[in-house]
Amino acid sequence: MQYEAVIGLEIHAQLLTDSKAFCGCSTRFGAPPNTQVCPVCLGMPGVLPVLNKRAVEFAIKMAFATNCEINPKSVFSRKNYFYPDLPKGYQISQYDEPLTKSGYIDIDVNGTKKRIGITRIHMEEDAGKLLHGETYEDSDYSFVDLNRAAVPLIEIVSEPDMRSSDEAVEYLKALRDILVYLEICDGNMEEGSFRCDANVSVRPIGEKKLGTKAELKNINSFRFIQRAIEYEIKRQIEVIEEGGRIIQETRLFDSDKGITISMRSKEEAHDYRYFPEPDLLPLEIDAEWIDEIRRNLPELPAQKRERFVNEYGIPQYDADVLTSSKALANYYEGCVKFYNKPKVISNWVMGELLRLLKEGGRDISQSSSFKIQPEALAKLLNMIDSSAISSKIAKEVLEEMYKTGKDPDAVVKEKGVVQISDEDTLIKAIDDVLSKNPKEVSDYKEGREKLFGFFVGQVMKATKGQANPQVLNKLLKERLSK
Amino acid sequence: MAITKKDVEHAAMLARLELSEDEKVTYTSQLDSILKYVENLRSVSTDGIEPTAHVVPVKISLREDNVKESLVQDEALANAPEKANGCFKVSRIIE
Secondary structure (H helix, E strand, O other): OEEEEEEEEEEEEEOOOOOOOOOOOOOOOOOOOOOOOOOOOOOOOOOOOOOOHHHHHHHHHHHHOOOOOOOOOOOEEEOOOOOOOOOOOEEEEOOOOOOOEEEEEOOOOOOEEEEEEEEEEEEEOOOOEEEEOOOOOOOEEEEEEEOOOOEEEEEEEEEOOOOOOOHHHHHHHHHHHHHHOOOOOOOOOOOOOEEEEEEEEEEEEOOOOOOEEEEEEEEOHHHHHHHHHHHHHHHHHHHOOOOOOOOOOHHHHHHHHEEEEOOOOOOHHOOOEEEEEOOOEEEEEOHHHHHHHHHHOOOOOHHHHHHHHHHHHOOOOHHHHHOOOOHHHHHHHHHHOOOOOOOOOHHHHHHHHHHHHHHHHOOOOOOOOOOHHHHHHHHHHHHHHHHOOOOHHHHHHHHHHHHHHOOOOHHHHHOOOEEOOOOHHHHHHHHHHHHHHHHHHHHHOOOOHHHHHHHHHHHHHHHHHEEEEEEEEHHHHHHHHO | OOOOOHHHHHHHHOOOOOOOOHHHHHHHOOOHHHHHHHHHHOOOOOHHHOOOOOOOOOOOOOOOOOOOOOOOOOHHOOOOOOOOOOOOEEOOOOO
């Protein structure tokens, strides 16, 4: 029997506010444990939460970017459960009346466009962090750091619209791009500011009813998500083929073994007893504010890609690569301002520049680490156009610019790599090579035309690569036909 | 809607309460009568009345995203029954 997978994703994105969701404690990552806590986020008796306005603004931005409806009135609820990382004994979340719902984004899966529905995006608070004792004395204990407790999150719940791990990963990447472009989440999966749970089920192709799902948790990279989903699809099909039944459960992905493991616990019987948070009034958002947020929305990845293709006439592939990060896209556009051949810049940025960045591990968004100004790259390309240097030399110059941050003029002068276009100088070099290689010359004249490249190479070597290739080709042909 | 002893046991489990058999019996009947009493509200017609979140008509107030001083670690951990490494120390919660 043929099966199809049905996948829905629940994504938690930590919002890039300075302070927590309901109190003024800092959200900065990496502080010593329990130094960014106060009576409110510690859940002391008698305290009251006050909602962070910017967190709401960020959630609304995401709603716009994902074509969601915004509820003018939404409600916070308490989700009750006991766990040591949850000091209040409940998480403030949204339940039956979330801030936004019914949206979608379009993703591109191997060249095919697909629309993935978004059920809802709601606001909630993060839990603290648990560290588990590593040393022998500590091995019976867990340690609780509440710095992260009550950091604002949005949870983005998709429709079960994905049918393969590829689609799931593309959807996830697209959402992460949007969050990063909006500058509302840093999208860092390793640090946990962008987390994903996957609901996976399988059913025979043609069947309309959904199969029983398993919820995969604890997956912290795109690669692991792909592997976890693929494993889970295979596992479920095998269970069904063997006449078994899928149990609704939470499963953890073990990245070392590449498998998912059932997380059987007494807590499995979810009974969160949601009820409206009595300490927070319904969140009412006036139309004026919504309008203001909409007006200030930045250009989103999909729009930027489309504009790059239309405005600069570059291929879709180039546009995809160049908009893969906002910083790279900005850099590219900066270059185009100074040098009006968008495709040439695209080639240099995607080729040489990305190679250097990858090898050197530098970050294009950090001016302290990446020093080639758009103006300097434009100048370098102009030097090629005016035949001052060859494009081969330009690559070396670019590398030096990358290392030192120097201007291309300065690098060319220092290295003495100005291109030689002067015919007399080149004729002298050519004649020198020809006289040293009489056998090759006579072979060439007898028809071994492939040797032309050999002569070019020899002249290039003699001129340390500085010969202007066009002029060299022309002159070499002349000299050889004599 | 009648409350059963099973409901009481479930609620007690979720709230981490240990109840004796006598208590279970007592609470079952008490909770049952409380719910029956509240159920009187069902007889009131609420057609056309907007749901109320608060008894007085106030709006939610939001705060600006400004960082304020937090407690120092010692203060934060002052009430902890057990602490170590700057953290609250609890029984190990994963195997």
